[in-house]
Amino acid sequence: MESSNLWIESFVVGALAMRCSVITDLSTGDTVIIDGGAEASRLISWINEFSGQGPDWSNGPSSFEQLGEYGLNSRTVVALVNTHAHFDHSGEIPILLEEYKVSWYLHKDDFYLQTLAQASGRRWGFELPEPAIADELLHDGMELNLGSLWFKILHTPGHTLGGCCILVDVDDGPDQLFAGDTLFAGSVGRTDLPNSGGDFNLLSNSIVTKLWPLDPATIVHPGHGPTTTIGVEKATNPYVGINSPALGKYH
Ligand SMILES: [Zn+2]
Numbered sequence: 001m002e003s004s005n006l007w008i009e010s011f012v013v014g015a016l017a018m019r020c021s022v023i024t025d026l027s028t029g030d031t032v033i034i035d036g037g038a039e040a041s042r043l044i045s046w047i048n049e050f051s052g053q054g055p056d057w058s059n060g061p062s063s064f065e066q067l068g069e070y071g072l073n074s075r076t077v078v079a080l081v082n083t084h085a086h087f088d089h090s091g092e093i094p095i096l097l098e099e100y101k102v103s104w105y106l107h108k109d110d111f112y113l114q115t116l117a118q119a120s121g122r123r124w125g126f127e128l129p130e131p132a133i134a135d136e137l138l139h140d141g142m143e144l145n146l147g148s149l150w151f152k153i154l155h156t157p158g159h160t161l162g163g164c165c166i167l168v169d170v171d172d173g174p175d176q177l178f179a180g181d182t183l184f185a186g187s188v189g190r191t192d193l194p195n196s197g198g199d200f201n202l203l204s205n206s207i208v209t210k211l212w213p214l215d216p217a218t219i220v221h222p223g224h225g226p227t228t229t230i231g232v233e234k235a236t237n238p239y240v241g242i243n244s245p246a247l248g249k250y251h
């Protein structure tokens with residue numbers, strides 16, 4: 001299913017500067033939070049009240065008055081979805097679940113990793129709540145319908161075993177890919193993190209087979225660092241671009 005009237009907000013949160021993306025259908029107010037791992041109170045204040053620091057980037061309203069121009073007087077969080085379960089992406093999910101009482105979606109191959117969020121955070125000096133346990137499964141190729149929003153799930157293991165990229169097929173602009181730590185602008189996610197199942201061959205295979213076939217104009221929202229496009233990364237990424245030495249075996 002194609003989407004239009006898509007409102008995207010990026011919040012760079014936590015000590016690891018992780019991108020949380022808040023996606024809203026401006027025709028209905030239905031909202032999905034992708035990777036709500038840190039600064040949950042900042043997310044909640046903004047989503048519920050337009051108060052506090054707000055997003056680092058947005059293509060939509062920044063007040064109730066502006067929201068009203070779309071015929072909406074509030075928005076409704078309908079689900080939480082995670083690209084993967086590292087603590088910077090998942091640590092404060094329990095706080096969001098308490099506020100919104102919705103389902104949390106995660107790939108089953110990160111179900112072990114999700115249980116480690118509190119302990120991993122502690123190693124970095126962060127106090128996090130007891131980890132949430134996801135109640136809905138993501139799987140490769142699924143068309144995920146959440147409220148009036150539609151997502152396509154691409155399982156892209158390699159940074160973690162259950163890592164996924166979340167694609168929105170947009171009919172009035174470029175498609176949007178929420179890539180977690182699979183693909184960054186000019187880089188890729190680490191494959192050496194503990195308990196994660198990271199593996200560079202797996203990661204590069206995921207990117208080549210699942211991401212490079214996407215429309216080159218697709219905007220990529222990585223879990224860390226600036227946005228980019230599929231076309232730019234496919235042509236120039238030094239680790240997994242089509243000219244990179246590591247990928248010689250695919251050509
Ligand atoms: Zn990660």
Ligand SMILES: [Zn+2]
Binds near residue numbers: 086088224
């Ligand atoms: Zn991360």
